[in-house]
Amino acid sequence: MPHWQNWSGRLASKPDQLSFIYSEQQAAALARACTTSGSSLRAVGSGHSHAELVVDGDVIADLQALSGIISADIDSGTVWVGGGTKIFTLGPALHRHGLALPNQGDIDQQSISGVTATGTHGTGASLQNLSSRVIGARIALANGDIVECSAEHNSELWQASRLHLGAFGLITALQLQCVPAYRLAERSWKLPLQELLADLDGLIADNRHCEFFWHPQTDTADLKVINPTSAAPKYPLGSEGERCSWSYEVLPNHRPHLHTEMEYSVAAAQGPACMQAIQSLLNTTFTDVRWPVEYRTLAADDVWLSTAFARDTVTISVHQDVNLPDEDYYRACEEIFLAFDGRPHWGKTNFLDGTQLEAIHAKWQDWWRVRDSVDPSGTFLNPYLQSIRP
Ligand SMILES: Cc1cc2nc3c(=O)[nH]c(=O)nc-3n(C[C@H](O)[C@H](O)[C@H](O)COP(=O)(O)OP(=O)(O)OC[C@H]3O[C@@H](n4cnc5c(N)ncnc54)[C@H](O)[C@@H]3O)c2cc1C
Structure with a gap:
């Protein structure tokens, strides 16, 4: 039986299947198969979260093969990157295009979809978290469709999934707003x-x-x-x-x-x-x-x-x-x-229930409404997310 554990080793899981994803088509097929069989599906980035975001999914998908810059528009400073791209490879890759992230966290071992999942941030009073840099996403949804979203297309899905907790689907690519290298x-x-x-x-x-x-x-x-x-x-x-x-x-x-x-x-x-x-x-x-x-x-x-x-x-x-x-x-x-x-912080320890989280987050109900609209049967929910669901 496959075994998975997070960075600290405090969280561990024995999924029925650990699936390595090499293409968007494969991501879509896995999502559809899990929905059809009633299995829960969770993606993993670099496993650096302390919160129970990955554990106890029936299937865990590892998308680190979907890595690197897919396209870059230097004039606007925007890039599409593979959903599994690690931050430590993104920095030098952006640099080759004369671009950079406006800020980064304490370490760079995480994946881009992992850091945006939880609102990972660095420090700087004028600098926002990494989820705020997401201007587009491609997601393999529970029904096997690949959807692209941005402020212009499927805008609610984009808005909700900028900080996604792995709950909308398998993120195969993200579009990021970058700044000139500095x-x-x-x-x-x-x-x-x-x-x-x-x-x-x-x-x-x-x-x-x-x-x-x-x-x-x-x-x-x-x-x-x-x-x-x-x-x-x-x-x-x-x-x-x-x-x-x-x-x-x-x-x-x-x-x-x-x-x-x-x-x-x-x-x-x-x-x-x-x-x-x-x-x-x-x-x-x-x-x-x-x-x-x-x-x-x-x-x-x-x-x-x-x-x-x-x-x-x-x-x-x-x-x-x-x-x-x-x-x-x-x-x-x-x-x-x-x-x-x-x-x-979504990626670290807390002891709050759904009612307490709803009191904290003004957009809680909207987030869940949009999430549920693309995954009504809850394929992308694990026990932790089920426990805080409204
Ligand atoms: C040593 C250390 C230092 C840290 N420093 C900071 C810091 O400076 N600032 C800060 O804010 N946080 C920090 N964190 C927390 C960390 O950045 C977050 O927990 C982050 O979410 C971990 O990213 P990851 O790639 O490891 O994702 P994981 O922990 O593997 O997964 C996180 C979430 O992303 C989802 N996910 C991952 N990939 C995909 C995908 N392709 N599609 C859909 N969902 C996906 C998972 O399902 C899960 O819900 C630190 C953690 C550690 C252990």
Whole structure:
């Protein structure tokens, strides 16, 4: 029996079938066959989600063979890419066309359909998440049709599926809005957390990217700022905090230590107070947790299930070693995040039910209406998604 597990190993699954997809036609045939047989079908990207998005599908489809740039329009900065393209191959491929993603997350191991599934983001108060970059999609639907959608054609399907949770069909290709290739220089240094919080508004305003990690049981934070530069790339790249090169070479980091993670988004103005509440929880109650707390910014967008929907945002992430218990810690953090009107990251741990998620997401019912219209029998729903369905 096939076995699948996610990046951290915390989530595992024994699907009836693990299917590698090499063509759009094959994706469509698999979707139709699953619907006919009543099997649930989930796609997998790079398995970097901590949330139960892939587990317990009867069939798991791996689309990483659908990779690379299909077409590029340099003048408009738009590209079609295969749905399974990994971010670490996308950066250099876009660069060959003089283009780049406007922002990237902490790592670049994920797939493009995986990052857009969950609203994956980097840091930068003027920069939106990766789902907001999707301007078109080709999807193999449950009935075996291939549909193309954009703001002009099948616009509701496009709007809903920009952040798709793998629930609309198998995404065979995405059209992305890119920007001209650009270079970045990063700088990082340590400073006392209270000093950092006192200067935070200015640091966020003055730098294209600004983020920090606070280390529990210390007074110290690691601050990193990244800004555009006209300096030539410096090779070898050097360590995180000292790189100067093209954006796709500076933004991603190496994060080898297996962990679990909870992340919530709060309104930007609430960020410092929420951070202090989490700090206080760690100082008083969870004094044995050593994994850092990460603080980033994210611009408002209009993506239906985005955690930054209509709200400039601060994201706060808490982590724990994959081999240590995390539930009590995460539940206590979640209580704080919810008191700050927080919205959970779709790819990370949360304990919310459908009613709570509906209260958080203004477009919840619309998202499900559009989703159900293309997959009425629920082929693309696994037990987790069934559990939060209205
Ligand atoms: C070390 C680490 C660092 C991270 N850093 C960040 C960060 O900086 N910022 C951030 O926001 N998040 C971050 N994340 C979270 C991560 O970016 C998200 O969970 C992302 O969704 C994972 O992408 P993936 O390709 O691994 O997709 P998976 O986890 O494999 O799948 C995610 C979803 O995408 C769907 N999917 C994948 N491919 C397809 C397809 N072709 N068609 C249809 N559905 C598909 C799956 O069904 C599932 O619903 C990090 C995670 C880890 C483990």
